[in-house]
Amino acid sequence: MLTLKQKKYSVKEIKEALHAKYGRRRLSFRFDLLDEEDNRLRDITHLVEADSSSVSMDSESEIHRTAKFRVRDVGDIDFLKDRIQPFVQLHMKDGNIEFPLGVFLLSTPQKEYEGDNIYRSVDAYDKLQILVDDGFTARLVADEGERVTDFIEDIITEAGIENINIERSDKEFPTWMNWEPDTSRLEVINELLDVINYEKLHVDEYGYFTSRPYRTPEQRSSEFTYATDKLSVITPGATATEDLFSVPNEFVGVVSEPDRTPLTYTHRNENEDSPTSIPNRGRTITTYLDADSVDLETLEGKVKKEAYERSQVYTEMSFDTAIMPMHSYNDVLRVNHDKLEIAGKYQEISWNMPFSATGTMSHTVKAVVAI
Structure with a gap:
């Protein structure tokens, strides 16, 4: 869960605001456009119909975090490369607090015309999708004595990913292992995380690939x-x-x-x-x-x-x-x-x-x- 601890406000003050202790809650939503390396390009809140959009998390699905965005297409979003990061803004008496909700890869749906505007209803997926799509070109082999978490990080970085937050383990492969080329990177990673009793790989709200020992x-x-x-x-x-x-x-x-x-x-x-x-x-x-x-x-x-x-x-x-x-x-x-x-x-x-x-x-x- 995202922390409620903030520099400007206490946890108590934020909880009271979330529970509307002193009156009606005030929420708004913001949407950032990111490039393929998660660098912020610009605010596109004016292009996203928030009331027709949503975000979901399902820890038992292959891709945990998904979203739906209804976006007005003005021709300046590259749906093949760009990403969207949504935020919820909780308004306080003298400012607001932002909660990020994930970094999403975009599909390229058909265009829909309404009056003079073009809209796209976009299905979006968190960055685990990269590890499903980016396959191996040859049989993958892990050597006996190799550190398991190092091997996992290599699989991730080979897919062009740099934002990794996997707790390091001293566990090593007790014998060699191998996988067919048509096995997805995500399947191999989750199999190995299970071998060392770690959580499944997931992507946090800031786009970091994350896992730690299971508790x-x-x-x-x-x-x-x-x-x-x-x-x-x-x-x-x-x-x-x-x-x-x-x-x-x-x-x-x-x-x-x-x-x-x-x-x-x-x-x-x-x-x-x-x-x-x-x-x-x-x-x-x-x-x-x-x-x-x-x-x-x-x-x-x-x-x-x-x-x-x-x-x-x-x-x-x-x-x-x-x-x-x-x-x-x-x-x-x-x-x-x-x-x-x-x-x-x-x-x-x-x-x-x-x-x-x-x-x-x-x-x-x-x-x-x-x-």
Whole structure:
């Protein structure tokens, strides 16, 4: 989640403004045109119909961040090379705060005529699209002993990308690996990040390719609280679904390759606070994970990650709020909803935001559970 800490305003003041504590909120939207290296060219707010545009985040999709822009075409945007970076502006008493929402590559849709103007309804994608489109021309090979994060960064920079923020790891390839030329760069990168138990690669609001060691949401602090109190920004109509029947409570990870010593790790959910644990079910439901991991420590982390992700599916919640522009990738939230009798910690898996000050923002979250 984007930080609410600002030089000019306190976190408390910004939260109060977002929740309209002292009256109506004031939001506006700005759109910058960037070149192919993310250098700012100019402001194109006057060309974008904000009310007909929107931005979305889905952490479970291949391309996480997408947008739709309705743009008046006056002939000075190169839709093949230029990019758009939208911002939400929160107006305070004596100034405003800007929240960036991503850097987007543009499609080249058909022209639409309305009166004397030409418009384009543009589908736009974050910069992960570059790693899907820019393929390999030969078989890719990683050598035994090579540092995994160095290899990943090489794959990214070979696609002409410089803005990289991947936390460095000392993990090395325990044996050589290879991929066919028709495997996408993004697929290889995410496979390797999974091998060392890192987050999937994602692009932040400023256009940086980002990943870090995976931590379960249970290990992370809640970044924001939504509550149905007197300052609530939650709109009517929230839903919550539960599915406990098929959730496993024993997770067995196995690494078995001809040229390596076999590795196994088993995680048993025996937590009495977990409704799907072995004690609470009175039986064991086992699932197996055939995992590529560089060592036993990484395998343990991957099995626990799988246990967390498979256990959290039992509670999913969808709700709408006023526009809240600080949301990012896989945020951890606390949701207190009186009518649904919900009070807990959730991980956000997707959100959608129209560029409309009076619009509503949709959220889908999954419960953070003890495993």
